[in-house]
Amino acid sequence: MSTIKELKAKIKQLEEELALEKSRNTTKAEPHGPGRDKIAKMSAEVVDSNPYSRLMALKRMGIVNNYEQIRDFSVAVVGVGGVGSVTAEMLTRCGIGKLILFDYDKVELANMNRLFFQPHQSGMSKVEAAQKTLSFINPDVIIETHNYNITTMANFDNFMETIRTGSIDGNGPVNLILSCVDNFEARMAINDACNELNQNWIESGVSENAVSGHIQLIKPGETACFGCAPPLVVAENIDEKTLKREGVCAASLPTTMGVVAGLLVQNTLKYLLGFGNVTEYLGYSALQDFFPTMLMKPNPQCTGRYCVERQADYQHVRWIRKIKLVVCEVVNRQISPWRCDLQLTSLYLFTFHRRNWHPTPKEEVAEEKEEEIKHDTNDWAIELVDETNPEDLVSKVDESLAPGIKHSYDKPVESKGEEASETVGHTEESMDDLMAKLKGL
């Protein structure tokens, strides 16, 4: 009997403890538990319980035509630190379809001067901590994490494959990559991957003294890539001697990083949903509240072979468009069939002629190649040809920069500048002549 009594007492004690633990669990807010149920379809209904009402209102306000389309997009965020974590949170709260996060760092108390991570997450991997918080904030977003350094050989291949198949349905590439890393090597790795995959991306950065930052849209072949010129940073008119030395702890502020993340995601929304103007280069100088902008054309002498390939691809696309325009003109004039035939033949000959026409940057680049790589993402199934548009061949990165912007280091002297500019002159004249002749037909 005594045993039964003891056992009963034990049960009572356990029941009390259990009740206490349960009450702790329920009264305490649950950061990574199910905060809200998933929502199958974005609604514009104006009720307090609809987390998308203020976003769908952008349609009623005439800003965005198709806000719910945001669920179809997949964005990769590389680097989940001071800028990347806020970037990921903003996209999550906007209801992006899929987020792919890359980082290999751990949360530390020393990160608490930036938004997003909280002290209890110290020691967790940044991607894991971010995934938990983001899934809790918006369970509708698919969040995929990769806890590795993308700059090592094996990880780089994995990174490329993830980007190439990162779309919502897994059958295509991600819609955009956002670079929120804090070092040159990682930026160059993203640049190499994006040039090879012909993948648009936006690079972002914050200075080591914490009072300036920038974002830069990079469309391979169309705008300067990260390797086309020394990276551009915001000039601050601060005594250089006071700036960071090797090994000195960089400063950071939640304000500067929040502003840069905000500008980055705002331009991402404009890019994905097609409203407003996406800015190519936007700087932020916090001391003066100065925001320099500029356009950046690619450098034909870029040492990245895939950048040069993409430049050729881009010029090819431009040529195809121009040719289509001429054909449309011909058709609209309702000329006789034989004349139309003649003109299309001329166009064909013209294009073919151009293919074998000029000495191209291709030859120079080809010398550095170990083997000729035919790329499977080349939608036009064409060889590398010299179809550069003359105005684009003039490398804008060599010219004076916009006020308030400077190169992060001096550009090496280029020996082929003269040669290139000759080519430009030659191409320009021939092209104008031929276009005039064609139109005159």
Add this chain to the structure above:
Amino acid sequence: MSTIKELKAKIKQLEEELALEKSRNTTKAEPHGPGRDKIAKMSAEVVDSNPYSRLMALKRMGIVNNYEQIRDFSVAVVGVGGVGSVTAEMLTRCGIGKLILFDYDKVELANMNRLFFQPHQSGMSKVEAAQKTLSFINPDVIIETHNYNITTMANFDNFMETIRTGSIDGNGPVNLILSCVDNFEARMAINDACNELNQNWIESGVSENAVSGHIQLIKPGETACFGCAPPLVVAENIDEKTLKREGVCAASLPTTMGVVAGLLVQNTLKYLLGFGNVTEYLGYSALQDFFPTMLMKPNPQCTGRYCVERQADYQHVRWIRKIKLVVCEVVNRQISPWRCDLQLTSLYLFTFHRRNWHPTPKEEVAEEKEEEIKHDTNDWAIELVDETNPEDLVSKVDESLAPGIKHSYDKPVESKGEEASETVGHTEESMDDLMAKLKGL
């Protein structure tokens, strides 16, 4: 025996349940539990466990001389919504000494498209939810909350008293007020309180279509107050017909609100810690990434009587400074005592003379007053005098605005413009004459 067996099974089951509940409690992150211990003194030590290392690095980088002084400052944030909550979080992570939060709203799922609040906080009051999260993020910050609408009569008095005694030690006013409210009435209440208390504040706002915003520093008497002219907003070149109608749900974006909060807190840090330039008016147009700025002088015909009083105070301070300068000149020239005496007497007579000299805006304003209020925060213990500086009397708010900025509504026609401009001309000439005479002595 069967009973004992049953009891033992029951115990085993309870023990398992208890273990599960306990593991839930420990594996789960605790959002409002003690995230980290308090830190008595900000350290610049570069270790992963120091939450202030990246902020104190601002000293080493030559940006801020005295970062640890941030602990001496108290800031009030009025409105803890999309901009205010991020503002409060940034200041908390920067290690501000004291935060005083005002709001009377509850967290809703419809707020989840902005940063900061999380779904499990739905239904909580915004100030309570914010206090818990912020204390958890940085327990070193003193956080005081006021859960009421500041625009009602009784609450307004309480608001005034809180501001007047809101310093770290409770013996003086807060160092700055940040307005993050979303309506005209609340902004006017803050404006009235700040004009009466001679309290500097920064107003912020985001447009109802979510794609523009601004911040505006208001120093009573020195810059235009919120009532000096119709509020300025960023012009967007969007068809007005598409804009919000009464009762239509406003749109919002975490990006725009994050950028505005970032710019607001960045300028707050510059203001408090004395680095860089604090911008008086800074707009943000998201569609074009355009950031208009402008300076705004106060309007001598402002209908707010305390604004006009502060304008007179400010001019008095300027006069005192000018007189001190002249005295310094006299002293530095080491002139004879009788000459110095003569000059100081002249200065005194000059100042006295000016006091009773002109017809002032005071008379016009006084007519509207029910009783003459002698203000206890008037540090100079002077009566309302016409010591306006001529260049400041020219109301810049009447002139063409900076590109990209417009009034939020048309300014009412002012009947006293002609009279005022006559006064300006008269003052200007007399002042120049007298200053020339004084210097010539």
